[in-house]
Amino acid sequence: MLLLAAAFLVAFVLLLYMVSPLISPKPLALPGAHVVVTGGSSGIGKCIAIECYKQGAFITLVARNEDRLLQAKKEIEKHSINDKQVVLCISVDVSQDYNQVENVIKQAQEKLGPVDMLVNCAGLSLSGKFEDLEVSTFEKLMSVNYLGSVYPSRAVITTMKERRVGRIVFVSSQAGQLGLFGFTAYSSSKFAIRGLAEALQMEVKPYNVYVTVAYPPDTDTPGFAEENKTKPLETRLISETTSVCKPEQVAKQIVKDAIQGNFNSSIGSDGYMLSALTCGMAPVTSITEGLQQVVTMGLFRTIALFYLGSFDSIIRRCMMQRAKSAIAEKTD
Numbered sequence: 275m276l277l278l279a280a281a282f283l284v285a286f287v288l289l290l291y292m293v294s295p296l297i298s299p300k301p302l303a304l305p306g307a308h309v310v311v312t313g314g315s316s317g318i319g320k321c322i323a324i325e326c327y328k329q330g331a332f333i334t335l336v337a338r339n340e341d342r343l344l345q346a347k348k349e350i351e352k353h354s355i356n357d358k359q360v361v362l363c364i365s366v367d368v369s370q371d372y373n374q375v376e377n378v379i380k381q382a383q384e385k386l387g388p389v390d391m392l393v394n395c396a397g398l399s400l401s402g403k404f405e406d407l408e409v410s411t412f413e414k415l416m417s418v419n420y421l422g423s424v425y426p427s428r429a430v431i432t433t434m435k436e437r438r439v440g441r442i443v444f445v446s447s448q449a450g451q452l453g454l455f456g457f458t459a460y461s462s463s464k465f466a467i468r469g470l471a472e473a474l475q476m477e478v479k480p481y482n483v484y485v486t487v488a489y490p491p492d493t494d495t496p497g498f499a500e501e502n503k504t505k506p507l508e509t510r511l512i513s514e515t516t517s518v519c520k521p522e523q524v525a526k527q528i529v530k531d532a533i534q535g536n537f538n539s540s541i542g543s544d545g546y547m548l549s550a551l552t553c554g555m556a557p558v559t560s561i562t563e564g565l566q567q568v569v570t571m572g573l574f575r576t577i578a579l580f581y582l583g584s585f586d587s588i589i590r591r592c593m594m595q596r597a598k599s600a601i602a603e604k605t606d
Contacts, residue, residue, distance in 0.1 A: 327351075407458065
């Protein structure tokens with residue numbers, strides 16, 4: 275009986291692997307495609323633009339700082355594979371005025387054709403204890419990280435649906451999967467992106483448009499260096515429990531997953547575990563992906579409990595150290 279059950283299980287798994295390619299989206303061809311990258315003047319965004327350019331895409335870079343845009347353009351152009359490729363730069367704040375964002379997207383499409391892939395990489399991270407953060411910080415992060423992804427996506431979605439082709443990438447964060455000490459403002463803005471992505475994927479999937487949400491870990495970028503200047507001690511110690519990734523590594527994985535139409539994009543073993551743990555009702559690209567999540571959920575939850583325990587321990591130690599320091603100061 276056990277042998278029969280085992281044989282049935284093996285046959286079922288093999289069937290899933292055979293059927294999976296039939297229901298997965300057709301990969302997007304990047305040669306000649308028009309890729310728009312917001313926040314593309316530095317960090318992960320610039321590396322994504324380089325990775326797409328290496329594969330023959332035409333690039334529109336969108337960011338606020340015109341000087342950094344032009345510098346990024348020069349770096350990207352070094353990686354061309356033919357003399358027809360173009361890098362277009364547009365300076366605009368994607369979080370402030372939808373009409374302005376819509377107009378610059380139209381300008382880009384007039385010059386380079388319809389947008390085949392949009393990568394929403396514009397973002398900002400500010401950390402601090404909940405009661406220490408100004409209310410304006412919550413408003414700013416929601417504006418930049420959330421609305422800064424809504425506006426460009428809204429500007430391209432109609433054309434993508436009409437053409438029955440397209441990819442929209444939202445760059446969230448592992449802090450958009452797990453709320454951490456010091457990230458009450460940042461995490462909430464990144465969690466919002468997932469809700470947007472899940473609902474949008476359900477709307478656009480029948481039109482052969484696929485959404486990818488990327489959850490990169492701490493990544494060695496100018497933004498990360500700036501973030502570290504104001505991180506609370508607890509946040510910094512928790513962050514140090516995992517390694518810092520290179521932006522090139524993150525970019526390659528995001529581009530790969532976007533091309534394939536994968537809803538989820540994660541980096542490394544920690545990222546894979548987090549994505550499986552937090553999958554909830556998120557879309558899956560293949561049956562095998564869903565099966566893997568079902569099989570690994572229990573084990574990953576057990577591991578996660580140890581992580582959460584260690585984070586709580588870090589926070590308690592920091593609180594005790596501050597209390598001792600306060601007592602020592604009073605005694606002196």
